[in-house]
Structures are given as C-alpha cells and as structure tokens.
Amino acid sequence: MTRSLVALVMALLLASGVARAAPQARVEFWTISLQPFFTGYIQGLINRYEHDHPGVAIRWIDVPAQAIDQKLLAAIAGGVSPDVVNLNTEGALRLAQAHALADLDAAVPPAARARYFPNIWGATRYLGRVYGIPWYVVPNVLAYNRALFRRAGLDPAHPPASEEAFIQAATAIKERTGVYGFMPNVDGIRFLRVFQEDGLPILSPDGHRAVFNGPDHVRVLARYVALFARDVFPRDTLQRGYLGATERYAAGQLAMLTTGPQFLLRVRTDSPDVYRDTAVAPYPLGRGRILDLPTMSLAVPLASRHRPEAVEFALFVTNDPNQLAFCHLVVIFPSTRGAAADPYFTRGGATPEERARVIAARELGSARDLTVAVPHSDDLFRVFREAVERAFFGRMTPQQALDWAVGEWNGKL
C-alpha cells in the first residue's frame, strides 16, 4: 500500500519534470517607473514573448527612477544581476564607464541595428562602443498656462517657437503679471544642453579638449545670468530643477514649462484646474535648431547569465510594432525608423499636441541625445556645476567661470 503510494508520487514528480520541457532561461527585466500606468502594456509584451519562446521566462521588476542605479549596483555586486535593464543615457554611460555593461555593437547583428535611427542608436556610445539598445525617446515639449498668457496680453494660440521668443515671452509675463514666466533648464549640468541647443560645441572634434569658453558660450551664459539677476526666473531654479518647475507650474505660479510630457501627468493629478488651462506646443528650439532627444535604452549587464536571450528580448521589446503600440499610449517617440514612418507621426492635426508630435517626429532622424559622454564624468560635471553656479551668483564673471571650468576639464580629459 505505502509502497504503491510512494511510486505514484514519484511518477507524478517525474511527469511534472518532463512536462516543464527544456531548460528554462529566466530573464530578469527591469524598467523605470512604468507601473502602474503601463503595467498592462508591458505584461502583454511579456506574455506574447513567453508564448513564442517556450524556453524563456521573463521576470519583470519595475524600479523607481531614483533608485535604479543603486539597486542595479547592489544586484550586480550580489551576483543576482538582472539581464535587461532600462536606463537613461546618463545612467548607461556611467555604468559603461564602470565596465558593467555588454557592448551591444558587438552583440546585435548589423541587420537588426539598421532598424534604429543611427543617431539614436549612438546615444549611449562611449569610446566607440554602444551600451544600450534605444527604446523610446522623450523630447521636451512646451506646456503653457493659457490663462496666464491672456493675463499678460499674449496670444495663447501662438506660443513661442524659438528660445529667443521663449525668453521674451517669459520676460513679458513676469513684468506684466508678476508671475514667473519660465524656469529655464540651467540647473546642475543642464547648461551643457543649452550650449548644444544653441549649436555650440562642448568638446573639440577629437573629444580630448573642452571648448565651452568661446565668446558665444560666454554670451549665452551671460544672458541667462542677467535674466537671473533681473529676477526673470526664480532663485530656486538652480537647485530644484524640473521637479521644482513642475511643482510651481502645477500651483499656477509658472506660465511655461519645458519638460518631458510624462510630467504633465503629474500636473493633471495634482491640479486639474491648471491642467485644463494647459496647452502643449513644440519645444522652443535654440539657435542651433537642435532638439535634445533624451533616450531610454535597454542595457544588458556583463554579469547577466543569459546574454543572448537578453539581447533577443530587448530587440523584441524595441521592435517596430511594439514601439508603435507604446507610442499610442503616451507621448513618447520611437527609436526605430519603421515605427516613426507610421502615419501616426507624419499626419498633422488640429490640436497643439498633434502638431507638437509631428514636429518632434520630424527631428528623430537628425536630432540626438545631448548627454555629454566624457571620462571621469562625475568629477567634470561637479566642476561644471560649480562654475555655472558661481557665474549665476556673481562670484565669477561668466568668462572667468567658463575659463576656470575648461581649465579643470582639460586637466582631466
């Protein structure tokens, strides 16, 4: 009796083992802040992939944006590295410098690579190698408060279309209403982007010398310093960055917000009144006519135990139909040519959002992520931040500040 029972259990165990089929590759997939808004979309991708690849099981973990670097390091150090990780360009470059990521120029076959815009594929290029498969692109848009525009005597139907017009509108709004017009993205190291948007180089073509202290650079910095001194934008702009700007905008205390469209979701939940008065327009381009394309990439850590499966899954997540479906859910842009050629991105429309989408989509082939890739980036960026802040607080002239920073950079490049 007992013996037959044991035999039965053994048989069941064996059968279940057989039924589970081939050895499973467990691919751990980390995303940044996609839950809960996009849980359904991502889970759908995973289900389809697992269905088509019976040997692979995907384990999805969503990590808050602020925690991803530390959690990833801890996982790698603990020997439980994820296999596919969603990183922004800055994070990917930092980990690439630490030799934590796999070279994807080598791992992805040329035919698959050709599906992406070459300029976007190169977002995470460091010392000639690429460390992330570009997923989606989130260019900044201009959100503005139509009620405040009207109060300042500006036409809400014609938001500023260039950096110049943007500054003038902000100045007028501050003068006429007392409410701040804008919080320019000049905190931390974001002035590096302002320079590039104005068509000014940061490094020499060979990348071995910093060149951001030319007369044009000085003029741009001096201009913003003068605006700061005249109180055209608030003091905490330099410290609070886009979070401070979003908060102020949601409180109705800021007329224009240049930010990733995902932050408008926060405005919508925090203050529906302000959101109702909000219109969206294309980002006002600088003199260089260059649109920054902040890119989200999928990286594969060197410590991954299933590198081929990981690369394959990352290519699946970023393929044309999957990107297109994602872009329909939220204002983001695809990194592949096929997805961007869809009428959704080429057909104009009546609403400012639709116009903004077409204008931004047109830039996908030529614009790029303006994150600066340099060795010792943390040291160099710390110096740059100090120089810019010294100029803003009048501790150095813009010329002195940029000369000093360039000197420090060249000592380390």
Place this chain on the structure above:
Amino acid sequence: MERQAVARSRRAPAIRRILTPYLFLLPALGLLAAFTFYPVALGTVLSLFEYNVIAPPRFAGLANFRALWSDRYFWIALENSVTYLAVVPVLQGCAILLALWVHRSARGLGWLRAAYYLPVVTSIVVVGMLWRWLYDDAGLVNYLLLQLRLLHGPVHWLSDPGIALYAVMFVTLWKGLGYYMVIYLAGLEAIPPTFAEAAAIDGAGPAQQLWRVTLPLLRPSILLATTLSAISALRVFEEVYVMTGGGPIYATYTMFYYMFDQAFGALHLGYAAAIGVVLAAVTIGLSVANFKLLREGGLAYY
C-alpha cells in the same frame, strides 16, 4: 565517587557563572559584529582600494588619501561640516534652558514635553520639505519678517550661498531640541532638590544656583548630549539632501554628502571609504577632546 560528583556539581556552577553573562551578551555581540564591527573593518580596509562594485577591488595603498589632499570638494565639504559643528553649543544651550523651564514650571504638563519632542519623531524628509516651504521666497518666514517690516525684500534662505548652510543648521537645531531636552530632563530629575535648597539657604540667587549647582551637576548629561550632537552634526546628510541638494555653489555640501556622491553617484567606493575614514578620525578626535573637557562633574564630584 560521591566526592567526585560534589566536585563536579561545584565546578559546573563556576563555569556557568563565568559563561552566563557572555551568553546573555552573545546575541547583541553577534549582531554588532555582523552589522557594525565587520562593516567598519571592511570600510577601513576598503579605503586602501580602488573599488566600483562591479570590478574586483584593486589595492591602491594610500592613493585615495593623497587624492583627497588635493581634492577641492573634499576641503569644501570638510569646511562645511566643521562649520556645522556650530550647531552643537547653541543646540545644547537651548535644550538645557528648555529642560529647565519644562522641568520647573510646567511639571505635569506632559503635552508640552510631547510638543517639543514631536519634531524628533517626525520623518526628516517631511521636516525638510516643510522647512523648504517655510523658507520659500513667498513662505511663512519671509511673510512674517516682511509683515513686521524687518526686511525690505524676501531673504533667499536656501538659495543664497552665504545663508543656506545656516538655514539648514537651524532646522537641525529645531529638530534636535526635543531629543536633547529629554536627556537633560532625565539629568535634572536625578539631581536631588536638597542641593538647590542648600544653595538657597546659603543665599545663592537663581543665576548662581544655575551656574554653580545645576550645571555642574548636569555635566554628565552635557557630556553625553554634546558628544552625540557633535557626531550627528558631522554626519549631517538628510536635511541637506532634502532642502538644498548641497548647493548653491556647494555651500551646503557636507562630508557625508560628498561621501554619498562619491560612493553611489561616481561609484568610487574606495574613495568614499577614505572620506569615511577621515570623517571617523575627526569624529573620534572631537569626542576624545569632549570627554577630556567635560569628564569632571556630576553627583560623584561633590
């Protein structure tokens, strides 16, 4: 046979007597060893290595410390941290006065003590955000000062490089007051009222009583509180992180903040460990000096 058994039974309690206290200590010692002694030792050793979590550590000798010597941000952070120590005397003075007041006049008014203790148990992140609003150009602090006509325009409490550090220090003071007040209250409760009565009979006024009787008797509490307070001032981080992010122009960049940046921002864990070692050395030096200065006093002294 019988004698042997007696001897054994006598020996057993002796062993047990020696062993028992250690067995009682064992759980705590084990936890301390795993979560304090081992990390401290490892961190100290790590300061001699180049380590970024991903690649195996590489021995670098004293290179990290030499780099610190010529690192401008290390000196900025050290200066700010040392400046931060100015919180300690002010905080302790205020806490003693508060304790005296609560002890004497408000005996039984538990809610008053609770009110002073409330900031201590409030999350530092909440406190930081609260004070960021209070310090805002259009915040309550500026509003009151402007209403009282003490200012012509708003003070940029957190965004003026000359003021930000002191503004953050004030928050540390505000938050710590209740904690140290409780330490001093306990110290005051331990002083028998006979001392004050005797001093009064001898003709000492309230100021003399405070200065010559109460404060000297409170010295052990002062020693404890100043040491704790100095340690936490040197390793201040959260207030700065929430309120200023180390800016403007690194005016609120402290040692702990720099250590955090180097470790988790730049992945220079060895270098961060070296900063930690220096910070520990400064802290230990300060605590030793504190003990030397304030050791005498207390009830045993009289």
